[in-house]
Amino acid sequence: MTRIILADDHTILRDGIRALLSAEADLEVVGEASNGAEVLSILETTPADVVLMDVQMPILDGFATMPELRQRFPEVRVLVLTMLDHENYVARMLDAGALGYVLKNAAISEITHAIRTVAANNPFLCTEIGLNMLYKAVAQSASLAPEDGGSSGADLTARELEVLKLIAEGMTNGEIADKLFTSKRTIETHRQNIIAKTQAKNTAALIKLAVSRGLIS
Numbered sequence: 001m002t003r004i005i006l007a008d009d010h011t012i013l014r015d016g017i018r019a020l021l022s023a024e025a026d027l028e029v030v031g032e033a034s035n036g037a038e039v040l041s042i043l044e045t046t047p048a049d050v051v052l053m054d055v056q057m058p059i060l061d062g063f064a065t066m067p068e069l070r071q072r073f074p075e076v077r078v079l080v081l082t083m084l085d086h087e088n089y090v091a092r093m094l095d096a097g098a099l100g101y102v103l104k105n106a107a108i109s110e111i112t113h114a115i116r117t118v119a120a121n122n123p124f125l126c127t128e129i130g131l132n133m134l135y136k137a138v139a140q141s142a143s144l145a146p147e148d149g150g151s152s153g154a155d156l157t158a159r160e161l162e163v164l165k166l167i168a169e170g171m172t173n174g175e176i177a178d179k180l181f182t183s184k185r186t187i188e189t190h191r192q193n194i195i196a197k198t199q200a201k202n203t204a205a206l207i208k209l210a211v212s213r214g215l216i217s
Contacts, residue, residue, distance in 0.1 A: 036065025100124035
């Protein structure tokens with residue numbers, strides 16, 4: 001069972017997420033907070049695996065919360081759930097120690113997949129953020145630089161190469177699932193496997209890999 005603390009200053013949003021997560025047998029909401037100070041207070045008495053946290057909150061926002069949370073509760077994983085989609089916000093939160101970043105307009109299936117991924121101590125970027133970063137990387141460079149930390153991707157399966165190509169072409173997980181006649185969760189799993197196999201340090205390296213392999217022009 002993955003224990004979750006919801007941190008958002010909008011009660012209606014917390015209520016909605018709690019209701020949606022209640023349908024997942026392996027996910028349990030054990031606490032709710034309206035700001036970072038409440039998150040830290042709850043963690044003192046309530047064991048949790050993942051904090052699903054917004055960036056913009058009163059009293060103590062996500063940026064201010066992260067350093068103390070990582071210092072006092074290093075075993076707790078943080079998944080950001082926000083409307084802030086600019087790469088500067090993404091970079092700041094990930095640099096501060098957040099393990100995942102998801103936008104509030106993501107489907108609940110993507111959010112639950114992100115929670116499980118982060119709970120397993122694996123990084124996660126939602127599809128929209130990932131694609132935005134990938135497109136920028138392609139515009140900057142059409143080659144996979146050694147410093148990006150990626151491998152050649154030679155061990156990718158034929159299906160993973162196909163999924164990589166479609167991601168690079170801008171298709172969403174849902175669109176790829178429809179095209180390949182499979183489930184959206186299967187595509188999300190393929191995407192995480194591709195990142196793991198290529199050992200890419202970021203999704204920017206992943207799109208460069210697709211270009212270098214000739215999957216996209």
